[in-house]
Amino acid sequence: MCHDAAQLVADRPPAQRWVVGDGDDDHVQRLRDTVATHGVGDSVSVLGFVSGDEKKRVLREAWAFALPSHQENFGVEVPETVRTGLSIVTSSVVQLRSCVEDNDLGCIVDRTARRLL
Template identity: 75%
Template sequence: MSSLHPKRNVQDLLRTWVQVVADRPDAQLWVAGDGDDDYVQRLHDTVATHGLGDSVSFLGFVSGEEKDRVLREAWAFALPSHQENFGVAVLEAVAAGLPVVISGEVQLRSFIEDKELGRIVDRTDPSAIAAGLSTVLADADGRRRVAEAGPAAVREVFSLEQIGEKLWELYDRSLSTASPHEG
């Protein structure tokens, strides 16, 4: 879905996955995206080092129908990033009805919190990431609620009409406060 980059904190997500699998031996982690060959190899090495080969699958870059299938079949979405300017993949997951587990450094944090669409975790605390994932995976009622509320929340806040209206207001406000150019 998105690029595999160290800022996305996938390495710590994989290390954390050991704790999740200890609580939920049937859990599966799908890592979607591609990136620098050396970094992706380190991720594979982390899976091997921690004996996670049976519970972690690398899907590579997914788009179109394959991405739709992955989002439809998943139970949750995780992005414990060190920094995300926005988080398009998070928005795509919520629009597909998935609860998310994200770090506070993902700029969609307030949207997720306000709409109760997932868990915000401390990216530096593996136990917090694991607890967030385990909680979401164990909460069938919460997953059903997000499956119903998530797509509507995305349309309500991020539809083309909503974003267009906000941009229009921003431009209008900027033009009305701008001082005329003196030449």
């Protein structure tokens, strides 16, 4: 999340963004530090890895799913999300981008904060 993203969050206070997934401890801590530094903790939550009932709850309560990857071989999250009926927002490097686009499941966007938020 960059300063631009923090401004967009400030411009849209009612929205809640959940960062879901795991990574190395340093990366996750940088995400949490960035949220705290920009003061957007009320609208951005770093949930980490979710599974089972928690994953079902997150998908049930969401209104869209974003996968803004730098690189994604398959993107198992895409077919899991399709089952929920959520709109998918993804970048052009996600392997299943053509499936999303060809089946009108969502949209492909540039990986910029303004486009993703």
